[in-house]
Amino acid sequence: MPLSARNRIEGTVKAGEKGDVASTVKIEVTKPVTITAMIIKAAAEELSLKEGDKVEAVIKATEVLVSKD
Template sequence: MELSARNQLKGKVSEVNLGMITASIKIEVEDPTTITAVITKESAEKLGLKEGDDVKAIIKSTEIIVGK
């Protein structure tokens, strides 16, 4: 699938935690960097996400907040 979003990070699912409504998906994008995506439980189940899956984290944002 081709997407217009340019902020795409290839990675591997390292952990899937299904909650009542949402799911927390940890993705290893660059050793040792891990990002966490919070998606609906329904989406996680529909995608069949499990540890070890190769995925792309697609980041869509209108702003970036920087703190120091």
């Protein structure tokens, strides 16, 4: 199903924890992936991001959806 989200990362459920209202799920990703970020232009300039830079993609767990076929 085509979806506007730029990041759809395949993996395997490794662990999970159930709370009363929320749960956490850990997904193991072994294949290489590309992560797309949209950031404020001023941030890209301040970090002077350019091809080849070593960076980290930082993502809060509350922002991750899970899809299962």
